[in-house]
Amino acid sequence: MAERWPAPFSTYRTRVPEEWLDYNGHMHDASYLVALSEANEALFDALDLGAGYYREVGASYFTVEYHIRYQAECSSGDVLTAETRVVAADPKRIRLYTELKHDDGRLAASGESLYLHVDRQSGRVAAMAPDRYRPVQEVLSAHAGLGRPRPVREDR
Amino acid sequence: MSADRVVTPLEGTGHRPWDPEAPIPAPLRLHDCTVAPEWVDYNGHMSESCFLLVFGNNADAFFRFVGIDEDYRAAGHSLYTSETHLHHRREAAEGEPLTMTLQLLDHDARRVHLYQEMLHGDSGVLLATAEQLLVHVDTAAGRSADMPADLLDRLRAVRDAHAALPRPERAGRPMGIRRPDRPRGE
Numbered sequence: 001m002a003e004r005w006p007a008p009f010s011t012y013r014t015r016v017p018e019e020w021l022d023y024n025g026h027m028h029d030a031s032y033l034v035a036l037s038e039a040n041e042a043l044f045d046a047l048d049l050g051a052g053y054y055r056e057v058g059a060s061y062f063t064v065e066y067h068i069r070y071q072a073e074c075s076s077g078d079v080l081t082a083e084t085r086v087v088a089a090d091p092k093r094i095r096l097y098t099e100l101k102h103d104d105g106r107l108a109a110s111g112e113s114l115y116l117h118v119d120r121q122s123g124r125v126a127a128m129a130p131d132r133y134r135p136v137q138e139v140l141s142a143h144a145g146l147g148r149p150r151p152v153r154e155d156r
Numbered sequence: 157m158s159a160d161r162v163v164t165p166l167e168g169t170g171h172r173p174w175d176p177e178a179p180i181p182a183p184l185r186l187h188d189c190t191v192a193p194e195w196v197d198y199n200g201h202m203s204e205s206c207f208l209l210v211f212g213n214n215a216d217a218f219f220r221f222v223g224i225d226e227d228y229r230a231a232g233h234s235l236y237t238s239e240t241h242l243h244h245r246r247e248a249a250e251g252e253p254l255t256m257t258l259q260l261l262d263h264d265a266r267r268v269h270l271y272q273e274m275l276h277g278d279s280g281v282l283l284a285t286a287e288q289l290l291v292h293v294d295t296a297a298g299r300s301a302d303m304p305a306d307l308l309d310r311l312r313a314v315r316d317a318h319a320a321l322p323r324p325e326r327a328g329r330p331m332g333i334r335r336p337d338r339p340r341g342e
Contacts (some may be wrong), residue, residue, distance in 0.1 A: 007316065018160060019160060019161055020161075020162070021161040021162065021228075022161060022162045023161075023163075023164075023167060023229075024229070024234070024295075028161075028162040028212070029208060029212050029237050029240065030205045030206070030207075030208040030209040031205070031214055033204060033205040033208050034205040037203075037205060051198065058285070059246070060199075061172065062244070062247075063204050063242075063244050064243065064244050065243055065244070066204060066240075066241075066242040066244075067239070067240070067241040067242070067243070068239065068240045068241075069238070069239050070236070070237050070238055070239070070240075087339065101255055120199075121261075147301055
């Protein structure tokens with residue numbers, strides 16, 4: 001089933017709207033996170049772990065960490081695409097690495113994110129049911145060959 | 157985040173007058189706000205990008221505190237964010253009050269290392285933290301550039317005032333899924 005999952009996962013494509021800009025006409029810090037989050041949300045939707053899962057199961061991925069590295073400015077009308085890799089996962093957690101790229105391939109920003117699977121009723125971290133976790137495992141396997149993302153550093 | 161573009165609450169207000177004799181609070185508390193209706197998503201909680209929007213507004217208040225405002229940027233220099241590391245602890249709902257703190261961890265001639273906390277305005281419960289690295293740039297040249305002496309003096313004064321604060325537990329940590337039964341890495 002691994003061939004079902006492209007490595008990296010890449011369906012997100014957007015054109016930078018006016019309302020993402022700041023005073024100087026460049027994309028605002030927080031707007032990079034809008035795009036990175038939407039790209040990750042597209043993967044969760046593909047895994048059937050998006051808004052429908054929330055309604056059906058009453059659980060969802062909750063972002064606990066997001067580390068953004070800003071690489072290039074973006075302006076109104078720029079076309080951005082995103083590539084998301086599943087770096088690590090277990091039934092309670094998933095860690096993603098996402099690259100936001102300009103049309104010409106230049107990296108606009110990268111994001112490392114960590115999500116916990118939270119039961120919304122109790123507000124606690126809960127293990128995902130095995131049948132719902134299986135697709136996550138498939139993507140994890142499909143992405144295993146991509147290696148460790150370049151900007152992920154252990155030192156600071 | 158719905159407007160013609162992103163506007164900070166202090167936009168157009170200039171910088172704050174600097175009094176070299178005034179004590180500098182540690183940490184700084186320069187910004188409070190209330191979770192706006194347009195910041196919450198379909199389940200009634202503030203979206204993650206709006207957490208970053210509020211951290212950005214708090215950073216803008218800090219920039220104005222040390223003298224960086226519209227005039228400063230129009231003269232050709234600005235601080236650009238190089239990295240942001242967010243940690244989310246609790247959710248925030250529409251109408252809830254937020255109180256922000258800011259600690260200057262470090263700086264050199266061109267870089268500024270900040271740590272911010274977002275607290276619930278009534279209970280003081282920690283909702284989220286942001287650690288940020290900013291670079292001072294010559295905007296026309298598109299390159300990093302040294303900060304002017306008066307700005308560096310102010311940053312030094314803030315850093316000195318914040319030197320006694322404990323190092324935040326979440327600052328400077330790489331991200332990872334930590335497992336008790338294994339050493340670092342996956």
